Amino acid sequence: MFHYRNHISLLLITLLLSACDDPVPSTSVSNSELQAKIRVTKTSSHTATVTTSLKAIISTGSEDVELDGDDHLLVSIDSELENLFTENSGGLFENTSNISTSLFELKPRQDHDHLFEFFSFDHNPEYFTILENINDNSKFFISMIRQQDTNILDSEVSLPTPFEISSPTYGETISRSQVFALNWSNTSTDNMELHIEGTCNSTETDNEIVNDTFNIGNDVGFVSFLIGNNVLILPNRLENSRCNLNLHLRRIQTGTVVTNFGSGGLAEGIQQRTISIISVP
Numbered sequence: 001m002f003h004y005r006n007h008i009s010l011l012l013i014t015l016l017l018s019a020c021d022d023p024v025p026s027t028s029v030s031n032s033e034l035q036a037k038i039r040v041t042k043t044s045s046h047t048a049t050v051t052t053s054l055k056a057i058i059s060t061g062s063e064d065v066e067l068d069g070d071d072h073l074l075v076s077i078d079s080e081l082e083n084l085f086t087e088n089s090g091g092l093f094e095n096t097s098n099i100s101t102s103l104f105e106l107k108p109r110q111d112h113d114h115l116f117e118f119f120s121f122d123h124n125p126e127y128f129t130i131l132e133n134i135n136d137n138s139k140f141f142i143s144m145i146r147q148q149d150t151n152i153l154d155s156e157v158s159l160p161t162p163f164e165i166s167s168p169t170y171g172e173t174i175s176r177s178q179v180f181a182l183n184w185s186n187t188s189t190d191n192m193e194l195h196i197e198g199t200c201n202s203t204e205t206d207n208e209i210v211n212d213t214f215n216i217g218n219d220v221g222f223v224s225f226l227i228g229n230n231v232l233i234l235p236n237r238l239e240n241s242r243c244n245l246n247l248h249l250r251r252i253q254t255g256t257v258v259t260n261f262g263s264g265g266l267a268e269g270i271q272q273r274t275i276s277i278i279s280v281p
Contacts, residue, residue, distance in 0.1 A: 023066035029056045032262030041270040048134040057263035070147040073106040157255035159269040173278040176228040192216035198245035243279040
């Protein structure tokens with residue numbers, strides 16, 4: 001049994017509670033009711049963001065869950081949580097250096113926090129940490145330390161094969177009347193998604209936010225489509241506008257949510273690459 005109070009209480013910091021729409025306090029939710037959504041997104045050669053949100057699945061529906069009391073979310077890198085305190089023997093203090101570089105607490109995400117991933121789970125609150133010096137072979141173990149129930153240890157996420165966008169080039173101007181071709185390296189067996197977001201000049205406002213999601217499906221190294229037709233269909237007022245668009249291409253590999261999250265959930269490891277283009281009529 002992992003003894004939270006004896007081993008890691010000194011490693012935890014006081015959490016700042018994010019503004020929220022009446023979420024349920026975690027100490028009032030049992031493990032059987034909890035659902036977790038976990039995402040590890042690597043966007044550069046060394047940086048990854050771990051994001052987790054919780055819901056309570058109850059007879060009347062679902063509610064967002066906010067950590068309270070002594071409930072905490074942690075991520076350990078390349079080692080299950082309990083193993084951090086037993087590997088290399090010698091006990092806790094002899095292993096402090098390894099723990100300090102392998103164990104991190106997820107904090108509430110605030111509106112001003114800049115994440116290196118674009119999309120969130122749209123739950124309130126979300127909990128996250130940004131990790132540096134992460135390699136593509138790293139494994140991530142997400143655990144929930146509980147005050148009034150059994151600790152939920154070691155949901156696991158691995159990253160898919162990395163890739164790079166080969167075309168178009170950054171800042172390229174592309175006409176919406178022509179088929180758009182997006183190409184990338186290192187095909188895999190994982191699912192691919194494309195998220196498009198940006199702004200377009202509008203006749204009603206200076207800049208209007210636009211976004212769309214396109215499930216590419218099987219990874220064959222390229223996809224072709226028409227912006228403004230079958231992807232990012234623009235309203236009439238924007239048809240003749242100039243748009244500055246960010247293309248977030250994502251390779252997704254499914255992870256494992258442990259069964260102690262009694263209402264299940266979703267875990268994903270994601271390689272994300274982004275390129276910006278200019279879209280014109």
